[in-house]
Amino acid sequence: EADIYQTPRYLVIGTGKKITLECSQTMGHDKMYWYQQDPGMELHLIHYSYGVNSTEKGDLSSESTVSRIRTEHFPLTLESARPSHTSQYLCASSRGTSGSYNEQFFGPGTRLTVL
Amino acid sequence: RKEVEQDPGPFNVPEGATVAFNCTYSNSASQSFFWYRQDCRKEPKLLMSVYSSGNEDGRFTAQLNRASQYISLLIRDSKLSDSATYLCVVNRADSWGKFQFGAGTQVVVTP
Numbered sequence: 001e002a003d004i005y006q007t008p009r010y011l012v013i014g015t016g017k018k019i020t021l022e023c024s025q026t027m028g029h030d031k032m033y034w035y036q037q038d039p040g041m042e043l044h045l046i047h048y049s050y051g052v053n054s055t056e057k058g059d060l061s062s063e064s065t066v067s068r069i070r071t072e073h074f075p076l077t078l079e080s081a082r083p084s085h086t087s088q089y090l091c092a093s094s095r096g097t098s099g100s101y102n103e104q105f106f107g108p109g110t111r112l113t114v115l
Numbered sequence: 116r117k118e119v120e121q122d123p124g125p126f127n128v129p130e131g132a133t134v135a136f137n138c139t140y141s142n143s144a145s146q147s148f149f150w151y152r153q154d155c156r157k158e159p160k161l162l163m164s165v166y167s168s169g170n171e172d173g174r175f176t177a178q179l180n181r182a183s184q185y186i187s188l189l190i191r192d193s194k195l196s197d198s199a200t201y202l203c204v205v206n207r208a209d210s211w212g213k214f215q216f217g218a219g220t221q222v223v224v225t226p
Contacts, residue, residue, distance in 0.1 A: 031212050033213075039156070041218070042202075042217065042218040043202075043216045045213065045214075048212070048213060050212065090158055094212075102147045102206065103149055104214065106159050106160070107158060108157075109157075109158050111156075
């Protein structure tokens with residue numbers, strides 16, 4: 001089992017609230033990722049980190065921001081939640097080596113509903 | 116053209132039968148290939164990496180065809196528990212540290 005954790009697992013919140021989705025991994029992986037996935041749809045990369053203090057936006061335009069102050073921790077923040085942010089948010093990490101040992105491990109996800 | 120394309124299915128498979136499906140990718144320089152399994156409303160879980168020479172893990176066999184730029188997954192002796200969506204994952208053209216996910220192939224194993 002992968003050692004990557006996300007909290008909360010479920011969150012229902014009102015429009016305009018600030019929220020932070022937590023993601024932590026204990027595998028010492030350099031690379032971490034945030035994906036957004038709507039039901040029945042594919043995963044879309046919204047944020048990526050190469051390592052501490054290094055982050056970049058992914059493909060899907062997102063109003064969220066991330067930080068990477070420690071290797072193990074990669075929180076995602078929404079300053080003002082809107083109903084369009086309702087989705088599942090999946091955090092992942094990988095060793096970051098090339099080839100077949102580059103697999104990603106996923107956390108259980110946070111299912112966010114904004115009313 | 117999408118970087119990674121999969122037949123969405125569903126593939127309806129009788130229990131005990133064999134099912135196989137492919138995934139095509141557009142980046143000829145891709146080096147990392149994986150099959151993930153995703154159950155409804157759960158996170159993706161690594162099923163197997165795909166090696167150049169092909170590889171097998173129990174009832175699952177993965178193949179890579181670089182010339183035609185596709186990978187395949189074959190499931191033998193299907194079990195009811197194999198019902199899931201199978202995601203093809205390939206490292207991206209713009210960064211080997213990033214990955215492109217296919218939309219998934221749904222497999223439904225019936226009694």
